[in-house]
Amino acid sequence: MNESKNSRFLMKLCMAAAMAALVALGSKLEIQIPSVLGSNRFHLGNVMCALSGLLLGPWWGALASGLGSAIFDLFDPLRIMESPITFVTKGVYGLVAGVVYFKVFKGRSNYVTEAVSTAAAAVSYIAIYLVKVFFYNGLLIKGLAPDAAWLAVLEKIPSSAFNGVVAVIFAPILGVALHKALKAAHLEAKLGMAV
Numbered sequence: 001m002n003e004s005k006n007s008r009f010l011m012k013l014c015m016a017a018a019m020a021a022l023v024a025l026g027s028k029l030e031i032q033i034p035s036v037l038g039s040n041r042f043h044l045g046n047v048m049c050a051l052s053g054l055l056l057g058p059w060w061g062a063l064a065s066g067l068g069s070a071i072f073d074l075f076d077p078l079r080i081m082e083s084p085i086t087f088v089t090k091g092v093y094g095l096v097a098g099v100v101y102f103k104v105f106k107g108r109s110n111y112v113t114e115a116v117s118t119a120a121a122a123v124s125y126i127a128i129y130l131v132k133v134f135f136y137n138g139l140l141i142k143g144l145a146p147d148a149a150w151l152a153v154l155e156k157i158p159s160s161a162f163n164g165v166v167a168v169i170f171a172p173i174l175g176v177a178l179h180k181a182l183k184a185a186h187l188e189a190k191l192g193m194a195v
Contacts (some may be wrong), residue, residue, distance in 0.1 A: 011191055016056055016064040023048040023068025023090070033159065040159035042166075045069060046125070049090055050118040050171035053097025055178060061098040066091025085136065089128050097121035097171075109179035114172035122164035129160060 027045030048068065053061030069090035073083035101107060101117035130153050138149025182188045 008191060011187075012056065012060050015191070016052075016060045016067075019048065019052040019056060019061075019064035020068035020071065023052060023065050024072045027069060027072040040156065042159060042162055044166070044170075045072065045090075046093065046122065046163045046167040047170045047174070049093035049125075050097045050121050050167045051174050051178075053094035053099075053121060054101050054114055054117060054171060054175040055182075056094070056098065057102050058095045058098030061094030062091040063094070065094030082136075085132060089125065089132060092128055093121045093125045095121075096124045109176055111172045111176055114175040115168055118168045118171045118175075119164075122167050126160045126164055130156060 023045055026048035027043050029045075030041045030043035033040040033042065045068075049065035052064040052068075055061070056064060066087040070083040070087040073079040073086045079086070097117045097120070100120045101114060105113040105117065133156050134149050134153050138144045138152045139146070142149075142152070144152065179188070182191070
């Protein structure tokens with residue numbers, strides 16, 4: 001029994017490490033869009049953050065999505081100071097996706113349950129991210145007046161919404177396929193994900 005528990009822990013740890021690497025890589029696959037107050041970027045990191053929660057559950061998913069995103073920030077001189085904040089905010093992405101998928105939908109894998117879980121995670125993350133943009137980036141770092149900080153928030157909404165929609169479309173497609181593969185390989189039960 002103890003060996004089985006240790007084996008399950010080790011498998012989850014390895015999956016979390018792989019997902020963290022995919023989150024960092026997905027965040028790197030980006031298109032920069034110049035704008036008046038800085039730049040917006042479209043990337044695939046949010047897809048991988050949601051997928052982390054869908055595959056690993058809330059806590060392991062939060063760890064993988066937060067850690068992968070923080071690692072991405074650590075390798076960017078412009079974002080390095082934000083990596084602890086990113087760890088928390090992107091961790092929420094995996095946490096919410098995992099909670100909704102495993103607690104509300106009891107881990108029933110189909111496109112709708114995984115899309116709803118991803119949508120809940122995207123909305124949660126976007127709300128937290130926009131609050132961060134207003135207070136941390138706008139008021140604290142750039143020293144903007146509240147009106148200008150609101151403009152910075154408004155500028156981030158289109159790219160944040162687009163990244164969220166991309167995650168809602170593609171994370172469930174990957175999630176359903178990977179859940180089927182894990183089930184066929186009898187790994188869902190070994191990872192403690194079987195319903």
